[in-house]
Every structure is written in C-alpha cells, then in structure tokens.
Amino acid sequence: MNIIVCIKQVPDTAEVRINPETNTLIRDGVPSIINPYDTHALEAGLQIKERVGGKVTVITMGPPQAETALREALSMGADDALLLTDKAFAGSDTWATSYTLAKAVEKLGADIILCGKQAIDGDTAQVGPEMAEFLNIPHIAYIRKIEEVKADSIRVQRLMDEGYDIVESSLPVLLTVVKELNEPRLPSLKGKMAAKKAEIKKMGPADLGADENNLGLKGSPTQVKNIFAPEAKKDRKMLEGTPEQQVDRLIQELRRLKCV
Amino acid sequence: MDYFLTEEQTMIRDLARQIAEEKVVPVREELDEREEFPWEIMKVLARSDLFGLFIPEEYGGLGKGSLELCIAVEELSRACLGVSTTYAANALGTFPVLLFGSDEQKKKYLPDIAAGKRLVAFGLTEANAGSDAGGIQTTARLEGNEYVLNGTKQWITNGGEAEIYTIIAITDRSKGARGASAFIVEKGTLGFNFGKKEKKMGIRASATRELIFDNCRVPKENMIAKEGMGFIVAMKTLDNSRTGVGAQGVGVAQGALDEAIKFARERHQFGHPIISFQAIQHMLADMATQIEAARSLVYSVARYIDNGAKDISKESAMAKVFATDVAMRVTIDAVQVMGGSGYMREYPVEKMMRDAKILQIYEGTNQIQRNVIGQALIKEAAKRK
Numbered sequence: 001m002n003i004i005v006c007i008k009q010v011p012d013t014a015e016v017r018i019n020p021e022t023n024t025l026i027r028d029g030v031p032s033i034i035n036p037y038d039t040h041a042l043e044a045g046l047q048i049k050e051r052v053g054g055k056v057t058v059i060t061m062g063p064p065q066a067e068t069a070l071r072e073a074l075s076m077g078a079d080d081a082l083l084l085t086d087k088a089f090a091g092s093d094t095w096a097t098s099y100t101l102a103k104a105v106e107k108l109g110a111d112i113i114l115c116g117k118q119a120i121d122g123d124t125a126q127v128g129p130e131m132a133e134f135l136n137i138p139h140i141a142y143i144r145k146i147e148e149v150k151a152d153s154i155r156v157q158r159l160m161d162e163g164y165d166i167v168e169s170s171l172p173v174l175l176t177v178v179k180e181l182n183e184p185r186l187p188s189l190k191g192k193m194a195a196k197k198a199e200i201k202k203m204g205p206a207d208l209g210a211d212e213n214n215l216g217l218k219g220s221p222t223q224v225k226n227i228f229a230p231e232a233k234k235d236r237k238m239l240e241g242t243p244e245q246q247v248d249r250l251i252q253e254l255r256r257l258k259c260v
Numbered sequence: 261m262d263y264f265l266t267e268e269q270t271m272i273r274d275l276a277r278q279i280a281e282e283k284v285v286p287v288r289e290e291l292d293e294r295e296e297f298p299w300e301i302m303k304v305l306a307r308s309d310l311f312g313l314f315i316p317e318e319y320g321g322l323g324k325g326s327l328e329l330c331i332a333v334e335e336l337s338r339a340c341l342g343v344s345t346t347y348a349a350n351a352l353g354t355f356p357v358l359l360f361g362s363d364e365q366k367k368k369y370l371p372d373i374a375a376g377k378r379l380v381a382f383g384l385t386e387a388n389a390g391s392d393a394g395g396i397q398t399t400a401r402l403e404g405n406e407y408v409l410n411g412t413k414q415w416i417t418n419g420g421e422a423e424i425y426t427i428i429a430i431t432d433r434s435k436g437a438r439g440a441s442a443f444i445v446e447k448g449t450l451g452f453n454f455g456k457k458e459k460k461m462g463i464r465a466s467a468t469r470e471l472i473f474d475n476c477r478v479p480k481e482n483m484i485a486k487e488g489m490g491f492i493v494a495m496k497t498l499d500n501s502r503t504g505v506g507a508q509g510v511g512v513a514q515g516a517l518d519e520a521i522k523f524a525r526e527r528h529q530f531g532h533p534i535i536s537f538q539a540i541q542h543m544l545a546d547m548a549t550q551i552e553a554a555r556s557l558v559y560s561v562a563r564y565i566d567n568g569a570k571d572i573s574k575e576s577a578m579a580k581v582f583a584t585d586v587a588m589r590v591t592i593d594a595v596q597v598m599g600g601s602g603y604m605r606e607y608p609v610e611k612m613m614r615d616a617k618i619l620q621i622y623e624g625t626n627q628i629q630r631n632v633i634g635q636a637l638i639k640e641a642a643k644r645k
Contacts, residue, residue, distance in 0.1 A: 186279060189309035189322060192271050 001054030001149070003045040004110040005078065006101055006131070007038040009062055009069035010121040018229055034069045037116025039076075039184040041177045044146060045114050046077045046185070052149050055079045057108060061089055061100050067200050074195035075187035082108070086204035091217030094122070098130035100215060103208040105135060112154065113174040117142055128176035139174040140167050144181055261552055263559055265331070272313070272328050276335035279304055284339035291342060291465035292611050295457075297421055298343050298465050305347060306376020314351060315358065319370035325566035326500070330507035330558055337511025338518075341615035342465030344511065346379075348504045349417035349466070352623070353380030355497040356426040356442050360485040365444065369424060378423035383413040383471050384494050391628045393428075393494060398473060400429035400441060405480045407431075407443060409473035412455070417622075419469030420454040423447045426497075427471070428490045440490030444482045451476030462614035498623060499572050503565065505623050506558040506579035509587035509616070513551045516594035516612045520544060523598045523607070534597075543597055547590045554583035574636035581629040584619035591616040 011030045019026050034042075045056045058073040060066050061084040070081035084104055092100065105113055113132075118125035125141070132139030144164060145157035151171075158165045159178050187195075205215055213219055237253070239246040254260045265273065283304050291298055305311060314329045315321025322328075329351060336344035354373050357365055372378040389395035398411025409429055413419075425445045432439040445452055455470025485493055521544060524535035534540050561579040565572050591613040595602035602609045620626045 186282070186304060186308055187275060188307060189272060189275060189313070191309075192275065193268065193322075196267070196271075 001048065001052050001112065001151075002108070002110045003048055003054055003056045004105055004108060004113045005038070005042045005045045005056060005058045005073070006113065006115045006127070007042065007058055007060050007069055007073060008035045008116075008119045008121075009033070009060060009066040010035045010119055013120050020229075032065070032068065034072055035116050035119045035121075037118060037120070037177065037179065039116075040179055040181050041114040041116050041175075042073055042076060042078065043182045043184040044143075044175075044177055045112070047182065048112060048146065048149055052151075054111075057082060057110075059084065059101065059104050059108075061085070061092070061097060061104075070200050071195045071198065072187065074198050075191040076185055077188070077191055080201070081198065082201045082203060084203050084208070088205050088212060088215045091220060092215070093220035093222035094124050094126040094130060095221055096215055096217075096219040098127045099134055099219065100208065100210060101127065102131045102134035103210045104203065105131065107203075107208060111171045111173075112149075113172070115174065115176045117176045117178050125176070128174060132174040135172070135174070137172045137174060138169045139176070140169060141176045143175045143177045146175075146181070261555075263555075268324075269328060269331060272324070273331045273335060275308055276310065276332040277338075279308060279310075280335050280339035284336065284343050288340040288343070288465070288608065289605070289611070291340070293464075293605075295459070295464045297467045298340075298346055299421075301343055302346065302376065302379065310347070311350065311376035312374030315354070315370050315374040319366055319374055321370070321374040325562070326503055327559060327562035327566055330503055330562045333504050333507040334511035334514070334555075334558075337508040338515035340465065341508060341512050341612070341618070342463040344508055345417060345463045345466040345618070346421075348501070348508060349382065350380050350422070351504060352497065352501040353382040353418065353422065353424065353426050355500050356382070356484050356493050357444065359496055359500065360442070360489065360493050362481075364481065365484065369444065373424070379418055379421055380424045380426065381416050381418035381422035381471075382497065383416050383419075383425050383427040385413060385415050386411065387414050391625055393491065394437065396428060396430055396440060398427070398429040399433075400431050400443060402431070402480070403477075406477045407480060407483065409443065409445065409451070409476040409478065411473050413471040413473075415458065415468050416471050417466055417468055419467060419471055420457065421467045425452075425471065426484065427473075428494050429473075431487050431490070435488060437491050438488045440494075441487050442484035442490045442493040443478055444484060445473075445476065445478050449476055449478060461617060462611065463618050495573075499576050500565070502576040502580040502623060502629075503558060503562050505619055506554070506561070506576075506583035509580075509583035509585075509619050510551060510555045510558055512612050512616050512619070513547070513554065513583075513587045513590035516591045516609050516616075517544070517547045517551060519607065519609050519612075520547070520594040520597040520602075523601065527598075527601075540597055543593050547593055550586045550590060554586040558583050574633050577624070577629040577632040577636075580623070581626045581633070584616075585626060587616040587619050 009032050011027055012033045016030050017026050049056050056078045057080040058070055058078045059082040064085055067083055074081055115128035129139050140158055142159040143156045144159040148155040153170050155168045158167050239249050283301055310332055312321035313324050317323040333344055333348050357369055400407040400409050427443045427445050428440055430439055431441040451474045453472045458468040524540050525533050527534045558579045561575045594609045595613050601607050
C-alpha cells in the first residue's frame with residue numbers, strides 16, 4: 001500500500017498577532033508547526049501502514065525551511081519525505097498548490113492520499129479535494145473513522161453536520177481528515193535521531209514535468225485584493241444580578257430593542 | 261543556564277518535556293487522587309523509546325548514559341514525581357542485570373525492558389532491613405538446579421505491576437555481608453505473590469507493594485553474578501541510581517518554582533502583583549539558586565559516571581542528598597509563596613510538596629547518604645597519610 005500524506009508548515013496561530021496597519025500576520029518569532037489537522041492525517045497513514053503494510057511518504061510544498069516539518073513527520077514514523085521547493089512555486093493559491101501537489105503524487109504513485117481537512121492559516125479546505133480533481137480520482141472529505149482498508153477499496157465514516165455517512169470507495173482515493181479520527185503519536189527518540197540524519201528529497205517544476213503557467217503566482221486565479229480584520233462590534237452591555245434578575249433584564253432589553 | 265548538552269541530549273530533553281507537558285500534566289491530579297498506576301503514560305514512554313535510553317544498542321536500546329537518564333527523569337519529575345518514580349524504579353531494577361548480568365540474562369531480559377514491554381522492580385527492603393541492608397531475612401536455598409526463595413520484601417516500587425524483579429536474598433547467613441545473592445524472579449512464578457497496595461502520602465500514582473516468596477523456585481541460572489555477590493550488586497545498583505533520584509529532586513523543585521512564579525505574577529495584593537514584593541522575590545531567588553546548584557551537581561556527577569569513574573559512592577550520594585534536600589525546601593517554599601492557594605489541591609504545589617518528601621527517604625535516606633559521604637572522607641584521609 002503506497003500512502004502519501006500531504007502536510008503544510010504553518011505559523012502557530014495560537015501565537016500569531018496581526019499588524020493593525022498592514023492587516024498582515026506578524027510572522028517574526030512565531031514558531032512554525034505542522035498544520036495540526038495534517039498530524040492527524042499522518043497518524044492515519046501510519047496506522048494504515050501498521051494494519052496492512054506499505055510505505056508512508058510525506059510531501060509538502062514550501063520554502064526550504066519547510067524541511068523542518070518533514071523531519072518532524074519522519075520522526076513520527078514516516079518512511080520517506082519529499083519537499084517541493086522552487087521560486088516558481090511562490091505565491092501559489094489553492095488551485096496552483098493542488099496542481100503542484102497532484103503532479104508530485106502522479107510522479108510517486110499512491111493508493112491512498114491523506115490530507116488534513118484544512119490548514120489553520122488559510123482555512124480554505126480546498127487543496128485536498130482539488131488535488132483529487134487534478135488526479136481524477138475519488139475523494140472523501142472530513143473522515144472521522146477508517147473502518148476497513150482492503151487491497152482495492154476502503155470504507156470510512158464521513159463527518160456530517162448531524163451524524164455521519166459510511167462511504168466506501170475504490171482505490172486510489174484521497175481522504176481529508178478531522179481531528180476526531182485519532183490522536184497523533186509523539187515522535188520516538190530513534191525516529192528523531194534517524195530523522196535528523198535523513199536525506200530529504202527535493203523536486204522542482206522540471207522534476208514534476210509541470211506546466212510553468214500553472215505554477216505559483218502566475219498560475220493562481222485567486223488574487224488577494226485586501227486583507228483586513230473584521231471590525232469588532234463594541235456595542236455591548238453586561239447584565240448583572242442573580243440569574244433570575246439577569247433574565248428579567250434581558251427580556252426588558254430585548255423588548256426595548258423590539259427583538260421580541 | 262546552558263549546560264552545553266549535545267544535540268542528542270537536547271533532543272531527549274525536548275521529547276521528555278513534550279511528553280511531560282502533553283501527557284502527564286493533564287492527568288497528574290487525577291492519577292494522584294485515584295492512586296492510579298500510570299499505564300497509559302508508560303505506553304507513551306515505551307513508544308518514544310525512553311525505556312531504552314540507558315540500555316546498550318546491542319540489546320535494542322539507545323546506549324546512552326547516566327546524564328541522558330537524568331535529563332529524562334528530571335523532565336518527567338517536573339510534571340509528576342509519581343510518574344517519574346515509576347520510570348526511574350524501572351531503571352533501578354534493571355541495573356543489577358545491566359551491571360552484573362550474564363550475556364544470556366542480558367539477551368533474555370534487556371530487549372523487552374528497552375522496548376518497555378516488561379516493567380522491572382528492585383527488591384531489597386524488608387520489614388527489618390532498610391537502611392541496614394544486613395538485616396535481610398529473605399533466604400534462597402539451593403536445591404538441585406533451583407533456588408528456593410522464602411521471605412517478604414516490603415515497600416517495593418512497581419511491585420505487582422512489574423513483570424521482572426531483581427531480588428536480594430540470603431544464600432549463606434554465616435558469611436555475613438558475603439552471604440547475600442541477587443536473583444531475577446519473573447511475575448507468575450509459583451510461590452511468588454504480592455501483598456496489598458500501600459497507601460502513601462505522595463507519589464500516589466506509583467505502586468508500592470509487598471513481594472511475598474513462599475517456597476518460590478527459580479532456576480539456578482536466574483542468579484545474577486555469583487553466589488555471595490548480592491550486597492555488591494545492591495550497592496553498585498544504588499550508586500548508579502542515586503543520581504537519578506537527585507534528578508527527580510531537581511525536576512520537582514523546578515516544577516514547583518515554575519508554578520510559584522506564574523502564581524506570583526498573577527496574584528495581586530495591595531494593588532500590585534505579589535512578585536513585585538521583595539519578600540517574594542527573595543524567596544524565589546533562593547529557590548532558583550538552590551535548584552541551579554542542585555542541577556549543576558547532578559549533571560556533573562552524571563558526567564563523572566559516564567566518563568567511566570570507578571568509585572562513585574560519595575559523589576552520587578552528594579548529588580542525591582543535596583538535590584533532594586533542595587527539592588523539599590523549594591516545594592515547601594512554593595506552597596508558602598502561593599499561600600492559601602498553594603495549600604489547595606486545585607493547584608499542583610501541595611502535591612509536589614507531598615511527593616518531594618519521599619526523595620529524602622527512598623533509595624537510602626539522606627542520613628545514610630551522609631554516612632556514605634562521611635565514610636568516603638575517612639577513607640580518603642586515611643589514604644593520604
């Protein structure tokens with residue numbers, strides 16, 4: 001079973017602040033982490049490998065420093081890592097990103113491709129499904145449980161607003177996962193030591209056989225016009241007193257505002 | 261302070277810290293309250309290779325030394341001494357095999373220990389033999405190809421939970437100190453049973469039980485080293501493990517200081533955070549200074565051991581006595597800095613204070629450590645003449 005896990009290195013948004021003048025993220029001094037959803041995808045990949053055998057390869061597209069994220073994935077137990085890095089990839093939107101990643105998956109060949117449901121920095125949840133479209137394979141998003149993996153099919157639970165669906169698919173398939181799926185393992189010492197020494201393979205546009213017009217900023221149909229933080233409405237009133245008094249006052253207030 | 265750890269040592273520290281923060285801190289209060297053995301955490305430690313830290317690579321370990329073990333123990337102790345005691349007692353029980361075991365014994369037991377598949381316990385203490393190891397009553401009598409063990413070991417950490425036990429028993433009482441021998445006894449051996457689980461003041465996540473031997477037969481090849489070597493095995497084992505107890509002291513003290521500082525920054529009195537008051541600052545300064553001194557001594561002794569020092573009794577006793585006395589003082593002061601809050605179970609420092617007390621007692625009381633140091637001083641002075 002060839003398993004590919006796509007990961008993204010993101011700023012630890014728990015520690016990120018926004019520059020109020022430019023409305024952009026202040027990235028200085030903010031630690032980079034593996035997108036948390038992707039660690040669940042990696043755990044799923046490792047568990048599938050433990051169940052049915054195979055190989056887990058992690059891939060990421062990013063600047064050279066994204067290598068750190070790949071090494072971390074290796075220390076958790078991934079077998080191989082591939083970094084897609086080139087100036088031509090810079091400025092990719094989700095379309096160009098999924099095109100590039102899909103090219104790499106095509107190159108490596110995979111039975112199961114796993115992604116986190118979305119990245120915590122962009123929050124689009126588009127790259128996984130778009131990759132499946134480029135690859136022309138089925139995808140199932142928001143996986144909360146993997147029920148069964150066979151040589152040519154898979155059965156999973158897909159999280160829905162109310163309850164879940166049980167979906168079966170042929171392979172190859174692309175899955176995006178939610179946090180309920182599993183608890184990612186911690187790295188092992190042997191894994192960390194091996195990951196430190198491991199060679200990270202790198203590929204650029206030529207290695208992928210990619211069409212330059214589909215890459216990076218040039219290949220991105222999305223144009224960012226402006227980034228801004230939505231204005232917080234400051235008009236609020238705190239109600240005090242016992243719960244009963246608060247309820248009374250709330251009703252009075254709602255009546256005054258003609259809400260009820 | 262920077263102790264110039266190697267890249268691998270830093271890696272070990274970071275991983276142990278990550279486990280402590282993510283897996284131990286969230287459950288420590290509950291483990292203490294319910295006196296529950298931390299099996300889940302032991303599984304995490306096993307998967308992270310931490311059980312193999314000090315076991316040679318040829319037996320599936322990482323082949324690291326005393327300093328690396330101290331670093332891991334310190335980080336776990338920062339979160340919970342009950343958990344770190346369970347982990348450190350495993351090392352204690354393993355040392356007899358590691359230091360004195362035959363090739364066959366090492367091949368048979370070390371790979372499982374390194375993988376964290378089987379937990380180990382060390383059985384020396386008895387009702388009438390604690391500080392005075394000469395008072396051991398448990399006997400091992402040779403009958404054909406087997407030794408027959410009879411007697412009761414008391415207050416054995418990991419007792420009942422561990423699969424492998426290294427036991428000191430008397431093989432020939434007439435020979436005094438040379439009449440004891442060390443044995444490996446596996447859980448499930450006929451005639452080997454456990455007493456009730458003890459109720460303790462602190463380190464309540466760790467399990468402490470009696471080991472009861474009633475005509476328990478073990479094969480002759482389970483003897484560690486030679487007949488009569490039991491005391492030497494026990495003493496060398498304790499020499500090697502004491503630094504780890506010192507590391508426990510450094511860890512719990514650091515954990516308590518961290519909590520006290522956090523609290524003192526948040527707690528306001530007289531219109532200011534209490535950390536702005538000199539009375540509090542001076543307490544914190546003393547705590548921090550003592551911890552750094554203890555850490556320096558523990559790391560230095562660990563490095564001394566790792567560099568192949570032969571006689572380490574005095575130095576390891578110094579590391580244990582100093583760091584664990586610091587742990588007691590610092591955890592008491594952390595409760596004091598936090599006042600009423602510190603006394604409440606809602607905050608972790610009262611547990612740290614309860615836990616810290618055992619460090620001055622187990623693996624040789626701090627009074628016995630001072631005896632060891634004193635005897636070494638006499639020996640050294642006599643040599644100089």
